[in-house]
Amino acid sequence: MMKKILLGLLASTLLVACNNDSAKVSPDKIKADLVKQVPGLTQVDQVNPTKINGLYEVVVGRKIFYVSTDGKYAMFGNLVDLGTKQSVTEQRMQELAKVDFSKLPLDLAVKQVVGDGSRKIAVFTDPDCPYCKMFEKQVVPQLNNVTVYSFMFPLPIHPDAATHAKQIWCSKDRAATWAAWMQKDTPLPTDTSCDTSGLDQIMKVGTELVQVDGTPTIIFENGQIAPGMLPAEQLNAKLDEVSGKAPAASAPVASAAK
Numbered sequence: 001m002m003k004k005i006l007l008g009l010l011a012s013t014l015l016v017a018c019n020n021d022s023a024k025v026s027p028d029k030i031k032a033d034l035v036k037q038v039p040g041l042t043q044v045d046q047v048n049p050t051k052i053n054g055l056y057e058v059v060v061g062r063k064i065f066y067v068s069t070d071g072k073y074a075m076f077g078n079l080v081d082l083g084t085k086q087s088v089t090e091q092r093m094q095e096l097a098k099v100d101f102s103k104l105p106l107d108l109a110v111k112q113v114v115g116d117g118s119r120k121i122a123v124f125t126d127p128d129c130p131y132c133k134m135f136e137k138q139v140v141p142q143l144n145n146v147t148v149y150s151f152m153f154p155l156p157i158h159p160d161a162a163t164h165a166k167q168i169w170c171s172k173d174r175a176a177t178w179a180a181w182m183q184k185d186t187p188l189p190t191d192t193s194c195d196t197s198g199l200d201q202i203m204k205v206g207t208e209l210v211q212v213d214g215t216p217t218i219i220f221e222n223g224q225i226a227p228g229m230l231p232a233e234q235l236n237a238k239l240d241e242v243s244g245k246a247p248a249a250s251a252p253v254a255s256a257a258k
Contacts, residue, residue: 025071030056033071050079050088061211062096062225064089098223099210108198109149110168110178112140117147119221119239124151124206126215127165127181128158131229135216136182142232146239150178152199153206153215163192170194 025033027047034044046059047067055075056067066075079088104122125132140148152168154161164181167188171177180186206212210219218226218235220242230238 024069027056030058030067030071034058034067052079057092059096062093064092064096094224097225097227099219099225101219101221101223103205103209104149104151104219105198105201105205106149108202109151110174112148112150112175112179114140114143114148115145117145119144119146119243120149121146121221121235121239122149122151122219124153124202124210124212124215124217124219126153126155126158126161127168127178128161129155129215132216133182135229136179139229139232139235142236144236144239151202151206153202153212153217155215164188165199166192166196169196169199 027049030047031044035041041060044058044060046057048057048059050057050066054069056069058065058067058074066079067073078090080086081088101120101122106122109122123132123135125135152165154165167190168174168177168181170191170193171189177186177188181188206217210217210225213227216229218230220226220238222242224242226238
């Protein structure tokens, strides 16, 4: 949905109000006019001043873009502080990409304990996602002292994923069935007749609270979200940071999409 909205923005010839002067437009009017002008955009969460004169930050969900204060131009991409060599956009997105970990229904997750399990991560994952299987095979075994809560979140791009999620859910031992499927492609049991309302609840939480765009999506105990698969070394370092064993990492300058 967010991609469609951004495409709509790019396709719009006038992104906000049809202003003929260079007067500054109020944030509230920017909000209203963006919703009016951009197909698929039903709500703008925030319009904030930036340190740059003439530029507003626009927040939609956990996405950020920029609009000139006269409402005539939009800019997409990273805003970089040349003094610190850090991405201001990435830093803001990290601030926005947080959820309350306590609101996750951990009782509905497939639970895996590595080491003493003293640290926690939640992972929204698709049973047919290649990167999710790579995560289970290559990353999870190398993690240090962590409990992994895996929430099955089948994506529409994988037509059999919803059925596979139900087969895992209805199995006698979900954790064992999950591990065998994700790590070894062991054939799944065929029964899907059990109550699968828990999967519906997971989908609701993933869509509305976490706002999952793709899988795997990793959530740390402090609520920070990391979209995509992280290498074991990087994930262990992040776990150390969250638990207070390592200094917080600064936001890097993101590479441009190709």
